[in-house]
Amino acid sequence: MTTLARTACALALACLGWTGAAQAAIQVVGTRVIYPADQREVTVSLLNNNTSPRLLQAWVDSGDSTETADTTKAPFLVTPPMARIDPGKGQSLRVIHTGANLPQDRESVFWLNVLEIPPRPKAQEGESRNFMQFAIRTRIKVFYRPKGLPGSAAKAYETLHWRLVAQGNGYALECTNPSAFNVSLGAVRLKEAAQVRQSITGGGMCPAKGSQRFPVEGQVSGDRVVLSVINDYGGIDEQEAMYTR
Numbered sequence: 001m002t003t004l005a006r007t008a009c010a011l012a013l014a015c016l017g018w019t020g021a022a023q024a025a026i027q028v029v030g031t032r033v034i035y036p037a038d039q040r041e042v043t044v045s046l047l048n049n050n051t052s053p054r055l056l057q058a059w060v061d062s063g064d065s066t067e068t069a070d071t072t073k074a075p076f077l078v079t080p081p082m083a084r085i086d087p088g089k090g091q092s093l094r095v096i097h098t099g100a101n102l103p104q105d106r107e108s109v110f111w112l113n114v115l116e117i118p119p120r121p122k123a124q125e126g127e128s129r130n131f132m133q134f135a136i137r138t139r140i141k142v143f144y145r146p147k148g149l150p151g152s153a154a155k156a157y158e159t160l161h162w163r164l165v166a167q168g169n170g171y172a173l174e175c176t177n178p179s180a181f182n183v184s185l186g187a188v189r190l191k192e193a194a195q196v197r198q199s200i201t202g203g204g205m206c207p208a209k210g211s212q213r214f215p216v217e218g219q220v221s222g223d224r225v226v227l228s229v230i231n232d233y234g235g236i237d238e239q240e241a242m243y244t245r
Contacts, residue, residue: 024136025050026085026116031234032184033095033112033142037104044093044112048085056116057082058093060142063111074110075100076142095142102144106180106208110142141184141205149180156181157229160206162243164220165213171220172213173243175206182207184230188214191240192222 029045036042048054059069060076067073069081075098085091095112102108115137151159156179165174173190177183185204206212223244229237 024116024138025052025054025118026056026114026136026138028112028114028138028140030140031230032140032232034232035095035097035142035144037097037102037144037146041094041096044095046085046091046093046114048087048089048091050118051087052119053084053086054116054118055082055084056091056114058112058114060095061111061113063109065111065139069113075102076110078112097144102146104146106149107146107182108144109182109205109207110144111139112142114138143182145181151179151181153181153232157183157227157239157241160241162225162241164216164243164245167213167215171216173216173225174211174213176211177206177208180208185214186228186230186236187226188228189226190216190220190222191224191226 025048027047027049029047033042033044046056057069058078058081059067059072060074060078061067061072062074064073077096077098079094079096080091083091093112093114115135117135145153156177159177159179160183161176161178163174163176164171166172173188175183175188183206185206188204204212204214223242225241225243227239227241229239231237
């Protein structure tokens with residue numbers, strides 16, 4: 001276990017009180033990282049929007065959120081792996097592919113983790129020294145994009161095939177993606193339905209050359225689905241598509 005991880009555990013176990021709600025001070029600039037395979041590295045910018053310094057640790061995981069900086073199986077290095085960011089200052093992280101073999105006919109998806117620990121609060125005279133300390137983790141997708149993939153990441157949503165399928169006691173929209181690009185979706189809903197699942201917990205994605213199901217709530221009607229497609233820059237484009245039964 002790393003020093004930072006041990007510190008986070010010790011702080012959590014020693015907590016007897018609460019100083020306030022956990023809130024991330026470190027802002028990751030951007031909502032995703034695009035890693036072109038022909039680049040030696042990509043840079044991710046961080047900002048400390050708080051009035052106190054923050055200690056952070058950064059690593060890339062392979063999709064398993066329980067992976068730590070010590071146990072990750074992702075073929076990426078992040079440097080610096082640990083850093084201190086003063087109030088109002090920034091820090092650049094370099095994400096470097098180690099050269100391990102990855103599929104060349106489609107994008108691969110990994111996750112960048114930024115773990116921050118705030119400083120120990122100063123106790124005022126007469127106040128209890130018991131407090132609760134939170135280690136806060138931000139996690140965003142890293143898309144490893146091989147060179148020369150056919151098609152366009154921006155138009156990949158147009159290739160998706162949608163159909164309504166039975167799932168448990170209800171239904172789900174099944175998305176099949178024949179393209180080489182992962183399609184990120186902020187929300188999926190049936191256009192004519194009165195009650196549907198408007199958002200997808202943790203974000204939704206129809207994987208490259210794969211499929212995914214999105215549960216539908218409420219009555220099923222119509223033949224069109226409305227998608228909130230997230231592009232490479234984190235912007236959202238609302239699109240419509242037909243689905244079959």
